[in-house]
Amino acid sequence: MKAILSKQAGGPETLVLEEIEAPRAGPGQVIISVAAVGANFPDSLIIADKYQEKPPRPFSPGGEISGVVAEIGDGVTDLAVGDRVLAMIVWGGLREKVAVDAWRCVKMPDEMPFDEAAAFLITYGTSYHALVDRARIKAGETLLVLGASGGVGLAAVEIGKALGARVIAAASTRDKVELAMRHGATDGVVYGTDADNPRALATAFKTAAGEGGFDVIYDPVGGGYSEPALRAIAWLGRYLVVGFPAGISSIPLNLPLLKGCDIMGVFWGSAMQRDPVRQHAAIQELFELYRWGEVRPAISRRYPLEKSADAIIELASRKATGKIVITVP
Template identity: 45%
Template sequence: MKALICPSLGPAENLKVMDVEPPVPAEGEVVVEVAYAALNFFDTLIIEGKYQLKPAPPFSPAGEFAGRVLALGPGVKGFTVGDRVMGSSGFGAAREQIAYPANRLAHVPDRLPLDKAAGLSITYGTTLHALNQRAEMKPGETLVVLGASGGVGVAAVEIGRVMGARVIACASSDEKLDFARRYGASETINYANEDLRARLKELTGAKGVDVVYDPVGGALAEPALRSLGWKGRFLVIGFASGEIPRPPLNLILLKGCDIRGVYWGEFVAREPEANRDNMSQLLKWAEGGELAVHIHAKYALDAYQKAFEAIAQRQTLGKTLLRMPKAAE
């Protein structure tokens, strides 16, 4: 079978599509014939050894997937060959088949296409955990989303809208902001040519915002933090800018606000029942059309370099998928 392999740590040019042995399911595992594997920004880091998850080469990138059950290992219950399923693996999904624990898979509803399902686990799972368990966001609150057109950004815009928030989308171009409006943003800020803090003050009538969702970090973090209102919550999602900010802690004291970390992978491991509830909710929203799960592009497996380049250069709007050679709905 074909697999995208990272033989040694380095840029995407080092990756290779190779023939590898098909997996055999162990106790409690199923083999999934992957239709689509989704790429995220962290995939550009993990192949260079710059992410907190550091698999030893050789390995396959891509941390989420959707496809059909191909084979069952001993002791597996609740699945049959041919079932449509989705899962998140951290890495290892950019291959035609993957062996995966059955208890970490979710059934994909018949009305939800597999390409949409492939991009639902990580970015949308991270975001619902962030807004639900970490921010404890309430309907009517104001949510500011930085990097609002990327994978996690548009997920925050969509989920924020569904949860009843007033969503202010922030991005670096008018094109990206138009995209965010299509998926639920009430107001937008172009932080390439507008003062982020001044605009947020204007949009909230100087009251301040309730929740900041920050997957960017860098220079944007402090003005966004300064824009929080009393008892606001600043969600640390990631550092796509490449710079980890160091905010002055006196701001936290004066505003009575919180900085809350969002580590979805650890949440999944420590609170599996809560994560299953979140995934069930996401699947219902996606099946019912309340979440669009916008797909930027589907790249053939052997066109992986174009996919990685688009993500690294911030060209993507929504999800980026690798389509396996034998992909079928």
């Protein structure tokens, strides 16, 4: 079978397409014939040995897949050959068949196509875990979403709107802000491509928030954007740390003290492993929002398997809007 492999640490240009032996299902595993793979920012980190998990080489990147169960291992009772599933696997997805622990698999809604399924789990799972399980956001609260046109950002906008929050979208261009507003944001802040004027940026955030400040801030960007956003948080607000494509932020600890706010880490992959029962229930709650049309992945581009490196390059450039999906024949 065909597989995209990382055989040395580096950028997407180091990836190669090769023929490898097809896997067999071990105890508690299923084999998935992969139909689509969602591209995510960790894909660019894991192949460069910059992610918290470092799989032995050669390995395939790709942590979010959809496809059809082709084989069942011993002890698997809740899945059957032919089931349409999606799965979050951290790495290993960019190949024609993958051996997956059955607990990582979720049956897809019948009406969900494979490309949307591959664009669903990590972005919406992360954002739902952040807003519901961590921040416990309430209807009527004000939510700021940084990086609002990206995969997790758009998901957070849609989920926030579906849960009754007033959502303010922040992104680097007016076009990106307008995209987020089409997905449910009430208003937006254009912060440019850098944060060389943190005072002006903090003022822009405070103006958009209104007198009370933001009850919840969803930050998948990091870098110089985090402190200005935190300065606009409400008393007893919740600041969600989701990712760092702009760099790891340095936060003066007097700010959480003065605001009486909480800074919360969001690591949905670890949450899934530690409490799979709750996270599978959350996914079913998300599927209900999908069925009602409250959430729907915005796929900006599709690449074939052999162009996987190009997909990861586009994603790492931070120019992509919505989700990028890699399709597997």
